[in-house]
Amino acid sequence: MSFPSWLTWALLPVYIFEGLRARANSLRLSPAPGPQFGAVSGQGQAINLLVIGDSSVAGVGLDHTTNGLTCKMAHKIAEVTGQPVKWRAAGSNSATSSQIRDVVVPNLPHADYTHIYISIGFNDLKNFRSGKAWKKGFGELIYALRTKYPHARIYWSNLMSPMNVPALSWALGAVLEPRRQMINRVGTQLCHERGAIAISVTPGITAEGFCEDGIHAEPIGNQHWVDHVVSELVQGNLLGLEDQNEVEDKQDQMDGAL
Secondary structure (H helix, E strand, C coil): CCCCHHHHHHHHHHHHHHHHHHHHHCCCCCCCCCCCEEEECCCCCCEEEEEEECHHHHCCCCCCHHHCHHHHHHHHHHHHHCCCEEEEEEECCCCCHHHHHHHHHHHCCCCCCCEEEEECCHHHHHCCCCHHHHHHHHHHHHHHHHHHCCCCEEEEECCCCHHHCCCCCHHHHHHHHHHHHHHHHHHHHHHHHHCCEEECCCCCCCHHHECCCCCCECHHHHHHHHHHHHHHHHHCCCCCHHHHHHHHHHHHHHHHHC
């Protein structure tokens, strides 16, 4: 049974107690070693993918970045489209939406990214940030990315339930669940308003999909996540590759006429 997110402030003592207990029992894992950029071969116009966000993008808990969210997403997109994919991961451990907006985005190079996937929101959730703070941080993050990369398609996934995260107790998950629903509702609305695409919650990630810390995704969890995201983009015709190819054809025609 759910209730309005603002009522969770009444359960702040439960959140503090359970949160401190979870932190005391948690493992501190490092970001994955390996390159933060790469390429997957294919035919035709290259897709230039940027994946930006929190520790899921940094590959915390993984043995190598090739098992991370970004590399797996690049390979999946190349598999379903047949096109080459250049990829770049920009992940920061424990980052919130406002930290990505203020620290990461300004330090990214100006590049010709065609697609940007944002993994953000879980730290805003677990840090008990207000709806107002989330709206400002995430909304302005979309604005910042849209301004810096005006030709890119931008995507963000709704958060899965904290009650399915093994490291969180049932009580802590129950307190955070209404706030998760608020984050998804506000985040989806901001995507609609600011030119991004909201993707549905990735279903069916079980405890086997998490690293030993019970927070971050194992390679199998990342693959499940990527399969859902790319499948939804392909089925909804949301990759925009037809538009990209049309622009390329027109450019070729113009070059040929000169």
